[in-house]
Amino acid sequence: MTSNEIRQSFLDFLESKQHTIVKSASLLPDAPNLLFTNAGMNQFVPIFLGQSNCPYQPGRAADTQKCIRAGGKHNDLEDVGADTYHHTFFEMLGNWSFGDYFKQEAIDWAWELLTGVWGFPKERLYATYFGGDDKGEADLEAKEMWLKYLPEERVVPGNRKDNFWMMGDTGPCGPCSELHVDLTPEGNCGAKMVNADSPQCIEIWNLVFIQFNADEQGNFNPLPACHVDTGMGFERACSIIQCTKGFTDFSGVISNYETDVFTPIFQTLEEMSGKKYGSSMTDPADIAFRVIADHIRCLGFSIADGILPSNEGRGYVLRRILRRAVRVGRALGFKDAFFYKLTDTLADTYGDAFPELRTNRDRVEKTLKAEEESFNRTLDRGIELFEQVVDGLEGKTFPADEAFKLYDTYGFPLDLTEVMARERGLAVDAEGFEKLMNEQRERARADYAAKKSVIMAETAGLDVKPTEFVGFQTLESEALVEAVTPGEDGTYNIILDKTPCYAEMGGQLGDKGTISVPGHDDNDVGTLEITDTQKQGELVVHVAKLVSGRAPEPGEGVLVDVDAERRADIQRHHTATHLFHWALHKVVSEDSRQRGSLVAPDRMRFDFNNPEKLSDEQIAEIEKLVNEKIEAALPVYAQEVPFTEVQKHPEIQQFFGEKYGDTVRVLQMGGTSGSFDGFSMELCGGCHVSNTGDIGKFKLMSESSIAAGIRRIEAACGKYADAFIEEQKTAAAEAEAKAKELEEKKAAAKARQAEMQSQAPAIAEELLTKVKDGLLIENLGDTDAQLLSVIMDALQPKLESTVAILGGVSDGKVALVCAVTPDLVKEGKNAGKIVGAIAKQCGGGGGGKPDRAQAGGRNPDALEAALAGASELI
Structure with missing residues (x-):
């Protein structure tokens, strides 16, 4: 059977058992704590947790799920290429029961598919079950069910690590039962090789029986309804079926890479490189074949799902994987960009099962090409310098300062230096590297702090309580002066017990306004203009210039007023950044995420990851979507909620790697307050309008590149957008007038030239005189x-x-x-x-x-x- 036939026969078999065939979920997971979708059950977690009802009748489902295990807890990256079965990307075939059938059906159907439909030799199969420990009893129920098909010596007890599955420290869990295949030539591996990490006896299918709920005290209480969650490695199934010639010959190499899952990619690589794949586990060229074939699948499927290489989170994992593929490509003689050229083969091989690869073929190719060409420039110089250091090295440690120089001066990633060092039998002084990195961070912090040196110097060590911010509720407030220190150019740094002024944070500029000092008579009052508001730890510092009278003193009461018009303009632009972010996901990619921002009264700036310039069509579509939401005048809710509540709603955008407090502020546009049903929902602590209609017209003013893979847009809202549009009209009219004038001059000059050319002989005769x-x-x-x-x-x-x-x-x-x-x-x-x-x-x-x-x-x-x-x- 071909791999496509194997995949389809699995789905057809489960469909005959009344399972709903479900489309693979995106590799971009809903859960914010996951880098990638890494298991078939990810998309069904809300059903298992009781957060959503099962939509299938009966409660059964089956699919083939795209998975990535690279980075985070599940990381197979370093093993890829070195053996026959590790991958960063793989397909997980699975079937699920949501309170419907349980162990008997799962075991019966697994046996029927493997032995009856696919023809696995029964004498080569082993089953495992949870053998019990001090925390729980053995799953003798599953054991008895397997004894119906297998002799007792091939029904093997397993420990908690191998045969008890838990979603987390608490929550749904249960014993699991695995099917293992004996791949030894003689078929006599014996029970001792089961779960012994041997390539000659491998797990093919894991059946998880979810029947308990683990509480915080370590108790395992029965669930009201029991569930089944199974997973089978598609690539492994293909290798066993194809590499044994339909189970007739177990003497050869049984490898995931020796199947038609990978051979089309190998064939393209052979044509491009002029080299042949030889199946060796040690030859650098054969290792390169396997690494590249695996990595193009990982990158191609990810980018098709909207996950783009970047410098953080899941995007950085992809960037590392791509760089690894490009570097090992040198073993096949590739000096110029080659990786992106595999896109067509990928789409042709997997496009029937995963049509998104064909739909997004251009995006995949352009993204890979841009990344690859950028890294090639770094790679050439980095390899040269690495070799120079290694040639003069005494000992087995690559120095931290040289690794840091490669990273800081030439942009050579540390993890790549570590991989290259490992290949040469060396270790990198990672601790020393991190120390140098920390020193650089401290210098950067010092440079930033220097810009606000007066504020920091004058407020450091003050014994005052944190400033209470009341600016979400009011734009004016009475306050008590906690501290007053002199600033630059005659200004004062004033700290109050509470303030309506928003301090610069998260890209939003600090508020301006006034501080009024009420006195006993006209000679005792004072007015100060707040020129900026900054955050210093938990303190809010008002940078104020004395306009008249006197400055306040500590312990004195004052009146604080925010410049309401300026704040309103800022709020328009801040809410517009969220609308832009939402539209960006709709038009460009779900993984085009914010990489920096500025929210000012007259404009907004938004940096985001994307490998190429936004097209005119994309810009027009983004503007259209944003303005449609503005014209719809939808409610905007900014509500403080416990972070634990947010975790129940994966549709609320939280960013992987960010740390959040116990209480967070959710910005929701549309829907009903508290229901988390808006069309856009993000965590944000800034200031916003209460209705999208308050934003006014939205207009993108510019789009540019600020770094490799990072784009920047600037946009304006309301009166500033109107002014920009008028400026554009004026500029266009002036340009048109100039163009017309130039055309007229050209026409006149052309006419004169034609006239003079016709008169050239006469002019020549006159000149002779x-x-x-x-x-x-x-x-x-x-x-x-x-x-x-x-x-x-x-x-x-x-x-x-x-x-x-x-x-x-x-x-x-x-x-x-x-x-x-x-x-x-x-x-x-x-x-x-x-x-x-x-x-x-x-x-x-x-x-x-x-x-x-x-x-x-x-x-x-x-x-x-x-x-x-x-x-x-x-």
């Missing part, structure tokens, strides 16, 4: 180089013992042409030198042959004088 003592020097005025050349063409054959120099000016540029008759050339006269010297006086240059040359200049005002002195040059 002006030859005096073998010299002709004439300024023809509004004439360009082409016309001068035409006139000289008509004039030159009629010259006798003459040096002729013609000049003119067109569009602010000087044009010159010089001709010297043959007899004077013999005497040493040179047209090139003559015209070059004249052009130099006009701010230009030129030259040519001794008998004919032309030149130009940038200073028309100098032409007359230059021609007047030309006779002295001859």
Whole structure:
């Protein structure tokens, strides 16, 4: 059977058992704590946890799930290429029961498919079950069911690590039962090789029986309904069926890579490299074949699902995988970009089962090409420097300072240095590298702190309580002065017990406003203008300039007012960043995430990862979607909720690797407050409008690149968007007018040129009358180089013992042409030198042959004088 037939026969078999065939979930998981979808059951977790109802009737489902295990808890990256079965990307065939059938059916159907449909030899199969320990009893129920099909010596007890599955420290869990296949040539591996990490006896299918709920005290309580979760490695199933020639010959290599899952990619690599895959576990070229074939699947499927390489989180894992593939490509002789060229083979091989590879083929290819070309520039220099260090190395440790130099100066990733060092039997001083990194971070922090040195110096060590922010509820407030310190240029740094002023944070600029000091009489009051609001730890520092009267003193009460119009403009732009983020996901990619932002009164700036420039069509579509939501005047809710509540709603955008407090602020647009049913929901602590209609028109003003794979847009809302649009209209009108004026000038010049060209013979005849003592020097005025050349063409054959120099000016540029008759050339006269010297006086240059040359200049005002002195040059 082909791999496509194996996959389809699995789904057909389960469908015959009344399972709903479910489409594979995206590799981009809903759960924020996962880097990638790494198991078939990921998309069904809400059903198992009781957070959503089972949509299938009966409660059964089956699928083939795209999975990645690279980075995080499940990481197979370093093993890929070194053996026959490890992958970063793989397919997991699985079937599930949600409170419907249980152990008996799962075991019966697993046996029926393997032995009855696919024909696995029964004598080569082993089953395991949970053998029990001090925390739980043995699953003798599953054991008895297996004894119906297998002799007791091939029904093997397993420990908790191998045969008891838990979703986490608490929650649904239960014993599992695995089927293992004896791949030894003689078929006599014995029970001792089961779960012994041997490639000659491997697990093919894991049946998990979810029947308990683990509580925080370590108790395992029966669930009200029992579930089944199974998983079978698709690539392993293909290797056992295909590499044994339908179970008739177990003497050869049984490898996932020796199947038609991978051979189309190998064939393309062979054509590209001129090398042949030889199945060796030690040959660098064969290892490279396996690494590249695995990694193109991982990258291709990920990018098709909208996950893009970047410098953080799951995007960085992909970038590492791509770089590893590119580097090992050197073993196949690839110096230039090659990896992206495998996109077509990938789409052709897997496109029937996963049509998203064909739909997003262009995105995959462009992303891979951009990443690969960027890294190739780094790779060449990095490898050269690495080898130089290794050649002069004494000992077995690659120095931290050299690793840091490779990273900091040449952009060479540490993990790649570690891989290359490992291949040479070396270790990298990672601890020393991290120390150098920390020193660099401290320098960066110091540079940043220097910009706010006065605030930091003056507020450090103050014994004051944290500032209470009340600016979500009000824009004016009474407050008690906690501290006043002098700032730069006559300003004051004022700390209050509470404030309505938002301190600069998360890209949103700090508020401006006023502080009023009420006194006992007119001579005792004061007014200060708040020019900025900054955060220093848990303190809010108001940078204020004295406008009149006096500054406040510690312990004194003041009135604080936020500049309401400025805050409103900021709120419009901040809410618009979320609308833009939502539209970006719709139009470009779900994995195009924020990489930085600025929210100002007059504009917003948003940085995001994307491998290429947004097209005009994408920009237009994003603007359209954002403005549609604005025109719909939808409610905007900013609500503080426990983070534990947010974790129950994976649709709320939280970013992998971010740390959140016990209480977070959720910005929801649309839907009903508290229901978490908005079209856009993100964690955000900034200030926002209460209705999308308050934003006004949204307009993208620019799009640019700020780093490899990072794009930046600037946009404006409301009156600032209107002003920008008017500026565009004005600029367009001016450009149109200038273009029209230029066309008219060109038309006039063309007409004049045509006229003068027709008159060239007559002009030449007239110029002949002006030859005096073998010299002709004439300024023809509004004439360009082409016309001068035409006139000289008509004039030159009629010259006798003459040096002729013609000049003119067109569009602010000087044009010159010089001709010297043959007899004077013999005497040493040179047209090139003559015209070059004249052009130099006009701010230009030129030259040519001794008998004919032309030149130009940038200073028309100098032409007359230059021609007047030309006779002295001859």
